[in-house]
Amino acid sequence: MTRELSFVEAMNEALMQEMARDDAVVIFGENIRGQGRGELRGLQDAYGDDRIIDLPISEAAMTGIATGAALAGGRPVVHFQVSSLIFPAFDQLVDQAAKLPLMLGGQAHVAATYMVMGCGASGGRAGQHSDNPYPYLIHAGIKSVMPSTPADAKGLLTTAVREDDPVAVFVPVRLMATKGSVAEEPYAIPLAQGxxxxxxxxxxxxxxxxxxxxxxxxxxxxxxxxxxxxxxxxxxxxxxxxxxxxxxxxxxxxxxxxxxxxxxxxxxxxxxxxxxxxxxxxxxxxxxxxxxxxxxxxxxxxxxxxxxxxxxxxxxxxxxxxxxx
Amino acid sequence: MTSSNLDAASLVSMYRQMRLIRRFEERTAELIDAGEIRAHAHLYIGEEAVAVGVSAALNTQDITTSTHRGHGHILAKGGDPMRMFAELMGRKAGYNRGRGGSMHIADLGLGIFGANGIVGAGAPMACGAARMFKNRGEPHVAVPFFGDGAMNQGVLLESLNVAAIWDLPVVFVCENNQYAITSPIAEMSRGSLAERAAAFGLKAETVDGMDAAAVFEAATRLVDRARAGDGASFLECRTYRFEAHNTALRASDLTYRTAAEIERWRERDPLTVLAQRLDAEDGWAQGDQAAVDAEVNAEIEDAIERAGESPRPSADTALDHMYAQTYPGFPAGVSE
CATH class of the missing domain: 3.40.50.920 (Rossmann fold)
Known part of the structure; x- marks a missing residue:
């Protein structure tokens, strides 16, 4: 069955379904009580604050904590409220999470998802809130997706959560309220499939x-x-x-x-x-x-x-x- | 092993572990000079009591994160010298299949999340593991090792705060060896490091980092506390690095500290401190110590020999292990 959902509603549905499917999925974020723009709505009520984990304003620690959680058997999702917030976390993304698997010689992988919300310019957000930083993470070897429809947003976020490597999901700020037809049942859109x-x-x-x-x-x-x-x-x-x-x-x-x-x-x-x-x-x-x-x-x-x-x-x-x- | 049964056998075991680290590092330096290891390394010589004292309070399900000066932490938690030498030599038998080298040795099976080339970077990972232990109701503890230099790194300070507010089962172990490479801690920080940690709301202690038994007793208190669900703590171990920051800098070592200062600290060599205690309290004859030393030396030589027999990874495996899941043309190679 399909319904009309906004981008963030579609992402919210993906998170709800993946958290139900796999107890190892945990979400780390800041300002969790604000529920993002809706993508985090209801998750804390449904899954509790042990799985939807609120952090201080500490993007570097938040990202490293997710890596440690992954190494300890978790499947973390890190929620960045605005795209530029990956910059304070840069070492933990590009020099730690991205590099550890090869440096460890395959002893472990880092099944982390980075939800990079609010990507790009939307009018008057100026220099530090208008970035589209996917080339930085792609250059570092972090698998990266960017949906253009609510249906793709749900399917790509689902894939990101299930993938055993770090995956960044870049969410365009101009699309977050955009509506589109989305299937209700869980589904994944494979990587490397345009x-x-x-x-x-x-x-x-x-x-x-x-x-x-x-x-x-x-x-x-x-x-x-x-x-x-x-x-x-x-x-x-x-x-x-x-x-x-x-x-x-x-x-x-x-x-x-x-x-x-x-x-x-x-x-x-x-x-x-x-x-x-x-x-x-x-x-x-x-x-x-x-x-x-x-x-x-x-x-x-x-x-x-x-x-x-x-x-x-x-x-x-x-x-x-x-x-x- | 707990403080109540810190008997002669336990002390001898700690001495042996320290001797193993010392010998491992001495031979590492020689193998670098001989070209058998094609990289430099940050030697742990002088700081052995910290890794050994803390690790004696841990089990294999507890996890550690380590530093660029990580060999001691790995050996103390039970790391296999052969697989470590093999890693330093870039061989297939190495812990990381020759992909990591000195600064990234890890053994996830022993709870060793690995050494790290970036100062302070392991601390949040320890907190993340601790959060999972707490969520799952598991009694394990996470111990990030780091130096005094890391106390001025943002991500470490962020981690101290998160561990405090979440009451995580983390014991932060600060190896204060007095210098961040060449910068004296007294010129890089105001006030004591333990007091700074206490200001975050952590239980904080300072201990003589040249005395393995004292480190063990302090670590045991803090680890037991964490295991009981009473929250995070911070242990500053006052110690000293006898060698240069790394093997590449040996020639320039005396630009920032004096030979007299190094000599003063060498008088409190952690191996000597423990050997003297054993001798005084338990009549540990010189022969016993020599026997342990000989046994360790033989173990190290055997490890080096077996490591050297392991083949180097072949060139066609150079792109391996970056990803759990690969795709056509991904990861990309040097040319199409």
């Missing part, structure tokens, strides 16, 4: 997170100009569905990467080099990127809008790759 969100034959637009809906809207505008865009959502950023992406590029031969992370060493840069190395023979035009600018997000409205990827510049890029001959 999805074609719109089938097209002329150009592949790779979009993720809140940019998927933007790309779909642009695709309709482009269709009016006679351009049939395929919108491909990786969903799982690391590991990447290489075969799925290559298949789309093989079909269209033209690629625009639509990514709200920094231009230099951002996620689109990695996608671009993968396509360039692997799909060169299929390409009919140079790959184009529409990304966040390489600056701190400024506060004021027009200057914030200027540095973020948007439909106008996506459509310009699509026209440019279509005009290439």
């Amino acid at each position: 999805e074609v969100k719109r089938t097209g034959k002329d150009v592949t637009v790779v979009a993720m997170g809140h940019l998927v809906a933007e790309a779909l809207a642009s695709a309709e505008a482009l269709a009016a100009d006679g351009i049939d865009a395929e919108i491909w959502d990786p969903r799982s950023l690391l590991p990447l569905d290489r075969a799925g992406l290559a298949a789309s590029v093989a079909k269209t031969g033209r690629v625009v990467l639509f990514d709200d992370s920094h231009r230099s060493c951002g996620y689109a840069a990695e996608l671009s080099s993968f396509i360039g190395e692997t799909c060169f023979g299929d390409l009919k035009a140079p790959i184009k990127r529409v990304t966040r600018a390489d600056v701190t997000i400024p506060f004021g409205q027009h200057i914030e809008d200027e540095v973020l990827p948007d439909r106008r510049r996506l459509e310009q890029a699509v026209h440019a790759v279509m005009a290439w001959s």
